[in-house]
Amino acid sequence: MVRKTALGSVAAAALVAAPVMAQDAIDVTLGVLNDRSGIYADLSGEGSVIAAQMAVEDFMAEDKGLNVEILSADHQNKPDVASNIARQWYDQDGVDAILDVPTSSAALAVADITAEMGGAFINSGAGSTELTRGQCQPTTVHWTYDTAALAIGTGGAMTDADTSWFFLTADYAFGHSLEEETSRVVEEAGGEVVGTVRHPFPATDFSSFLLQAQGSGANVIGLANAGGDTVNAIKQASEFGITQAGQSLAALLMFVTDVHALGAQTAQGLVLTEAFYWDLNDATREWSARFEERHGSKPTMVHAGVYSGTMHYLRGVEATGSTDGETVVEWMKANPFDDPLFGQGYVREDGRAIHDMYLFEVKTPEESTGEWDLYNLLATIPAEEAFLPMEGGGCEFVEAAG
Amino acid sequence: MFELLGIPPQVLMGQLLLGLINGSFYAVLSLGLAVIFGMLNIINFSHGAQYMMGAFVAWMLLEYLGIGYWWALLLAPLVVGATGIVLEKLMLSRLYRLDHLYGLLLTFGIALIIQGLFRNYYGISGLPYQIPDALSGGQNLGFMFLPNYRGWVIVASVIVCFSTWFVIEKTPLGSYLRAATENPTLVGAFGINVPRMITLTYAFGVALAGFAGVLAAPIYSVNPNMGADLIIVVFAVVVIGGMGSIMGAIVTGFGLGIVEGLTRVFYPAGSAVVIFVIMAIVLMIKPEGLFGRSA
Numbered sequence: 001m002v003r004k005t006a007l008g009s010v011a012a013a014a015l016v017a018a019p020v021m022a023q024d025a026i027d028v029t030l031g032v033l034n035d036r037s038g039i040y041a042d043l044s045g046e047g048s049v050i051a052a053q054m055a056v057e058d059f060m061a062e063d064k065g066l067n068v069e070i071l072s073a074d075h076q077n078k079p080d081v082a083s084n085i086a087r088q089w090y091d092q093d094g095v096d097a098i099l100d101v102p103t104s105s106a107a108l109a110v111a112d113i114t115a116e117m118g119g120a121f122i123n124s125g126a127g128s129t130e131l132t133r134g135q136c137q138p139t140t141v142h143w144t145y146d147t148a149a150l151a152i153g154t155g156g157a158m159t160d161a162d163t164s165w166f167f168l169t170a171d172y173a174f175g176h177s178l179e180e181e182t183s184r185v186v187e188e189a190g191g192e193v194v195g196t197v198r199h200p201f202p203a204t205d206f207s208s209f210l211l212q213a214q215g216s217g218a219n220v221i222g223l224a225n226a227g228g229d230t231v232n233a234i235k236q237a238s239e240f241g242i243t244q245a246g247q248s249l250a251a252l253l254m255f256v257t258d259v260h261a262l263g264a265q266t267a268q269g270l271v272l273t274e275a276f277y278w279d280l281n282d283a284t285r286e287w288s289a290r291f292e293e294r295h296g297s298k299p300t301m302v303h304a305g306v307y308s309g310t311m312h313y314l315r316g317v318e319a320t321g322s323t324d325g326e327t328v329v330e331w332m333k334a335n336p337f338d339d340p341l342f343g344q345g346y347v348r349e350d351g352r353a354i355h356d357m358y359l360f361e362v363k364t365p366e367e368s369t370g371e372w373d374l375y376n377l378l379a380t381i382p383a384e385e386a387f388l389p390m391e392g393g394g395c396e397f398v399e400a401a402g
Numbered sequence: 403m404f405e406l407l408g409i410p411p412q413v414l415m416g417q418l419l420l421g422l423i424n425g426s427f428y429a430v431l432s433l434g435l436a437v438i439f440g441m442l443n444i445i446n447f448s449h450g451a452q453y454m455m456g457a458f459v460a461w462m463l464l465e466y467l468g469i470g471y472w473w474a475l476l477l478a479p480l481v482v483g484a485t486g487i488v489l490e491k492l493m494l495s496r497l498y499r500l501d502h503l504y505g506l507l508l509t510f511g512i513a514l515i516i517q518g519l520f521r522n523y524y525g526i527s528g529l530p531y532q533i534p535d536a537l538s539g540g541q542n543l544g545f546m547f548l549p550n551y552r553g554w555v556i557v558a559s560v561i562v563c564f565s566t567w568f569v570i571e572k573t574p575l576g577s578y579l580r581a582a583t584e585n586p587t588l589v590g591a592f593g594i595n596v597p598r599m600i601t602l603t604y605a606f607g608v609a610l611a612g613f614a615g616v617l618a619a620p621i622y623s624v625n626p627n628m629g630a631d632l633i634i635v636v637f638a639v640v641v642i643g644g645m646g647s648i649m650g651a652i653v654t655g656f657g658l659g660i661v662e663g664l665t666r667v668f669y670p671a672g673s674a675v676v677i678f679v680i681m682a683i684v685l686m687i688k689p690e691g692l693f694g695r696s697a
Contacts (some may be wrong), residue, residue, distance in 0.1 A: 037518075039627070042527040042567060131445045171671055200674030204622055204631055208666035208673075211546060231528055231623045237534065239549045239621060241540060262625065263530030297525070 036074035104128035124305030146306030153273025155185035415424030416546035425659020426559035434610035440646035450629025457614020528625035644694025
């Protein structure tokens with residue numbers, strides 16, 4: 001109710017005060033809400049704001065009668081902080097859509113508030129499948145990746161009939177869910193999970209846990225953690241000669257910035273799943289070069305997802321002439337995208353963006369020709385196989401409609 | 403073969419050794435804190451940031467000047483110590499007459515500023531730093547594979563810790579220091595430059611943090627938050643050992659590393675809190691700490 005009044009008055013003000021503007025100029029305010037100073041600041045942070053700006057410029061929003069403004073804020077990876085900012089943005093700052101939001105707990109909080117306030121939520125940074133399953137909302141689009149896609153990619157690729165896994169799991173919701181998803185993939189492929197150790201989050205020293213993993217004799221050690229924890233675990237696994245002794249490491253969530261932090265010397269041979277890599281094709285290289293010029297480092301898949309998600313959202317606003325969250329998201333689901341960064345794909349009824357995922361292997365120092373030349377493409381996981389099916393996902397509004 | 407709570411002895415030996423390695427970091431860091439608190443009565447909350455600076459200086463020396471690990475082990479503590487001198491001269495020296503709390507707040511603020519600056523320039527993901535060639539590889543001890551570098555960490559910390567203890571407790575220089583803490587005016591009357599001695603003591607404590615940072619660089623992620631993650635544990639170690647007690651800091655540092663290592667085997671989820679549980683128990687039973695002199 002409040003929302004409509006606000007929109008109405010904005011429209012009225014625009015009509016009265018700006019006769020020089022195109023008649024149907026629409027004000028769009030986008031809010032990039034993510035981690036600006038903590039462990040996810042490099043993979044999202046300022047880079048996501050730049051990606052959103054680039055989307056607005058590349059879309060040539062002004063020529064199309066869209067008057068776009070971008071806000072940004074730090075949610076410190078805390079759901080309560082994220083909720084407060086989201087509420088204030090929708091209530092007082094006229095925000096129409098919130099972008100990015102890494103950290104699953106924060107993302108789930110923002111998804112609910114967005115639905116309540118009639119905005120749109122284009123998530124790129126968070127991993128929880130819940131966003132499009134048990135806690136789905138008709139105003140949520142989950143663009144880039146989720147824990148199931150990572151499990152399907154990496155877990156599937158590394159498991160044969162008698163492969164055994166041992167998990168090093170970060171002891172909080174995200175780690176548990178990643179471990180659970182991957183265990184399922186492993187067992188479906190005929191593999192076996194022989195053990196798991198839950199480490200505190202965050203942790204610095206992993207040697208003790210790694211030794212337990214080594215002692216288990218498993219073929220694959222799965223790292224169900226993220227960011228600095230993953231980097232430390234891999235660094236120390238290399239030091240303790242774990243990979244040299246024949247066990248493989250599977251980093252279940254790893255971004256190109258993490259691999260960059262490790263360097264090819266330490267990270268070589270790691271297998272991981274991502275939705276985007278800067279060196280995939282001409283279009284990704286061209287965009288990434290422009291991004292690097294402005295940000296100083298190559299984009300992560302989260303940055304790319306913010307760019308593409310914003311693009312598709314703006315198309316929806318242009319086509320529907322509305323900034324009402326549900327209307328625009330409905331348009332986004334009805335119209336497939338052909339995107340320079342994510343290729344062809346579509347947004348499924350439950351809000352899950354369906355596109356190809358990629359299985360990469362980290363290059364050896366000899367193969368790598370530059371500090372960001374880090375991946376060899378092992379396989380492309382076709383869009384239809386990359387994510388969990390919608391059926392049986394427990395998304396209420398989908399099941400009600402179907 | 404006997405087993406303890408279902409854990410085979412080889413595994414136990416391995417974990418004891420790993421605990422000792424972590425304890426080495428705790429010992430060197432808490433030693434620096436204890437020296438600074440014992441001599442200056444300053445609770446140096448920027449210790450974690452200075453540890454982080456040690457690791458970063460090592461990385462910078464390699465990246466910008468091509469100076470390798472061994473020189474970094476000497477130079478990085480000097481650089482970090484020099485920043486400590488500036489900090490002590492400009493700010494800390496004004497606080498000695500005030501309550502501990504002021505020093506704590508000042509150094510805490512400085513730690514946040516330093517971390518923020520590094521985060522701004524180098525990001526949060528961290529930077530790669532390789533183990534020096536001479537120490538790569540490892541030894542198979544039968545019960546575990548011990549990387550050479552970890553062995554070196556234990557040796558280096560033990561040497562540094564006991565030399566520091568020896569200088570402060572057993573040499574004339576150390577006796578001046580201890581006397582200056584008791585009664586600066588009187589020691590000054592004997593012709594000893596007390597303010598300069600205090601400045602250098604702070605620089606030394608800070609340099610110890612920088613030294614630990616260089617030791618950590620090849621095995622832990624070199625990132626702006628590396629110190630913030632560790633400093634709270636190190637403070638708990640100092641409290642358990644007894645604020646200002648040199649030997650207490652060393653012994654509890656190594657000891658708690660071992661306790662933490664064992665917790666990782668028996669109850670991994672509890673390994674993050676075990677030190678704080680011990681701290682709470684020690685504070686209840688012996689509030690001055692295990693090695694503290696009751697005031």
